[in-house]
Amino acid sequence: MRRAAVLGKGRLAVHACRTIAALPDTVLDTVIPNAPEPEWDVSLADCVAECWPDTRLLRSGDWRELEPGRCHLIVSALYNKIIGSSLIDATDKIINCHPGRLPQYRGARPVNWALHNGEYLHGVTVHVIDAGIDSGPILGEVQFSIWPEVDEVRDVWDRSMRHAQHLLSDVLPRLGHITPRPQGETKAVTHYLRDSDQLGDRTDWTRTASNMP
Template structure:
């Protein structure tokens, strides 16, 4: 039996990025945005919820202020918020609190799921909209769908696909409110996996690894992420693009030591050779 929902819905958004806010405003009265200001390249790449809210005259609350001085609302939508939501907030909205997670849950619970999917050589990722529980990314799944990861896709390409898919699923979720489907389905723990937050130091390249694994690391960390890197002559070199070369005869070359080949710096790995196509803000 479907539940009648009073319209328009009063919605609160929690998160620093803005790609889903147009859809939320289209389907509800978005009257509070819980966020902090982001700056630099991340602001341009992800969009700023703070700037969006200020432009559209939406009330802005700092996350600490919201957690301490919360108020009644119909629906809370979370995207990219890195902390657990306390029970008192989960129980606050009359309809529910949902999260937009960029993986096919229960796989890739945790932080930076798209980056991890590329690093791990996955051919598909996805987006899941789910209810929030007191544990990270474990609530009932409302809807989800997958996106492809092509061989030469970078994190920028995959993120753009995920945003488009997330907006589509978010519109679908709004239409499901009040129905049995909105309650979602329980996640199957047998297929669960969890990945921790990544830090800049995690981008250090290990040239003893296979060439394809190194290439995956590079494309998972292009701008505005900190980047895959190595040190050469005492200086940090951030790599934004590489090519895997077919077998070449350089038996005297040490793994991890750059050398010039046809005018391009090339580095031997455990199973092949990688050409450095693009370095970030530097040369060799």
């Protein structure tokens, strides 16, 4: 029986738990919710306690509480910390679901940056976690239209979460048969939280009325 862990927040992490729990020969062993959990999304901790009461729930939010080698599969779904090499190297399959296209939108707030840059195409990517920031080989991706003239960050975020759930449903049952493909470093751009002041009117969920088209 494979043991699996989910790290992250909100409805996407809950969906990852649900998908893993349905996999054959797999048990949802450990869940680590972000700490604190956001008030604007469902509580991962509450959902786990209700739906999977036998699953170990680590409320500290710290990946270091997960013993290296305990779980064969680890899924990061909007987890807010960088996972260290001690856990990466000891895990058979450790993956991340990133709400942006890779390698063009690595790092923080990819939805905000895509709208700020006037993109008409956004995406969600599932990739292997390595020592870099969203730089591991790609396992699956989906791309979809966005309309920066009318879309708010909230609109594209909600759309991204719907696509992310479908992508995890497709990728997780096939993990043993997917060959990861490297990202193209020549197109790589990484955004950091410290750069958020450059986002202008795309900093928040919505723009102010005076800036609306």
